[in-house]
Amino acid sequence: MKTVFSGIQPTGKVHLGNFLGAIKNWVYLSEQDNKNFFCVVDLHSITTHPDPQELNSNIGNTLKLLIAAGINLENSIIYAQSKVPQHAYLSWILSSFSQVGELQRMTQYKEKADTLGSHAGIFTYPVLMASDILIHKANEVPVGDDQTQHLELTRNIAERFNNNYGEIFPLPAKSSGKSGARLMSLKHPDKKMSKSSDDINGTIYFDDDKDTIMKKFKSSVTDSSDNIQYDLIEKKGISNLIDIYASINDVSHEEVEKTFKNSQYGEFKMAVGESVSEYLTPINLKFIELEKENISEIINSNLQEAQSSAESTVQEVNNILGL
Ligand code: AMP
Ligand code: TRP
Numbered sequence: 001m002k003t004v005f006s007g008i009q010p011t012g013k014v015h016l017g018n019f020l021g022a023i024k025n026w027v028y029l030s031e032q033d034n035k036n037f038f039c040v041v042d043l044h045s046i047t048t049h050p051d052p053q054e055l056n057s058n059i060g061n062t063l064k065l066l067i068a069a070g071i072n073l074e075n076s077i078i079y080a081q082s083k084v085p086q087h088a089y090l091s092w093i094l095s096s097f098s099q100v101g102e103l104q105r106m107t108q109y110k111e112k113a114d115t116l117g118s119h120a121g122i123f124t125y126p127v128l129m130a131s132d133i134l135i136h137k138a139n140e141v142p143v144g145d146d147q148t149q150h151l152e153l154t155r156n157i158a159e160r161f162n163n164n165y166g167e168i169f170p171l172p173a174k175s176s177g178k179s180g181a182r183l184m185s186l187k188h189p190d191k192k193m194s195k196s197s198d199d200i201n202g203t204i205y206f207d208d209d210k211d212t213i214m215k216k217f218k219s220s221v222t223d224s225s226d227n228i229q230y231d232l233i234e235k236k237g238i239s240n241l242i243d244i245y246a247s248i249n250d251v252s253h254e255e256v257e258k259t260f261k262n263s264q265y266g267e268f269k270m271a272v273g274e275s276v277s278e279y280l281t282p283i284n285l286k287f288i289e290l291e292k293e294n295i296s297e298i299i300n301s302n303l304q305e306a307q308s309s310a311e312s313t314v315q316e317v318n319n320i321l322g323l
Helices: 016-030 042-048 052-068 086-095 100-104 107-116 120-135 145-165 210-218 236-249 253-259 265-291 296-321
Strands: 002-008 034-040 076-080 140-142 173-175
Touching (some): 034 296, 100 120, 107 120, 120 296, 236 253
């Protein structure tokens, strides 16, 4: 049986990119015969110095949103990273198997250093991420394309550790869907869709109502032709819409092109908006329901399982290292 691990930061509001790049695949994997860990990586969020009250409420809401999205809790464990201190412990150990040069090459580090200022937290962020994955000995990591480099680094770190101490960690593979792995802003199709609030019209948030969703798609940036064709160089905007439609409806880019061969951009934008709204609305309704519920029992039992899995890896690593 495969072990799957993935994480999401409780910073800002969860958006369509998070869903199509990650959470939709988590739901799929939770329906298969896997052991899954889906983690709200709150320690990673500390790198952005969030407001404590806001962070606290985002952690709880993100856990509820994972349940609302339909993750099957029979074979999946959801928990907050900071409640399992073994993550941070293993991260310290793994830092001695991480090269300064390779951390400096991380694209996200360079981007974040520009916006957040270059503190050590954003520099060692990928080591903590490697620790998240390796603490449960995960084989598969379902993430969006922006995490490819961090996954490669994780494998390098695991391999270095294994070369010194034996085959302790499996080398985890990245997984993502054929579409939806890199959603772009609807307003700036050369920029990734992101949680940052300076692009609210380019981002679809999980709790946007149908009107808002339709408005955002209607005003999405495309090009001056009227040809629904997937072309990442000349037609970034329309390609992004094709990708969104393909991901939600589980069809290929070619099938979308065929279906909308005789449609105009206006019509197609509405069809994409409808699909997105049909996908997000039930999740949002379930979330609103869960907001009122006390889920502490589920959270506590999940947490215990996460702690015991993490602790057994820490014990093994401690023994091997002579600690
Ligand atoms: P984050 O919000 O950075 O914690 O990301 C959580 C997950 O969503 C990760 O697997 C990311 O790769 C994925 N993700 C974030 N933004 C996008 C996007 N624009 N398109 C696809 N996946 C994304
Ligand atoms: N760095 C990831 C992101 O920004 C979040 C993350 C932290 C993660 N630890 C992880 C994703 C472990 C997958 C596995 O999206």
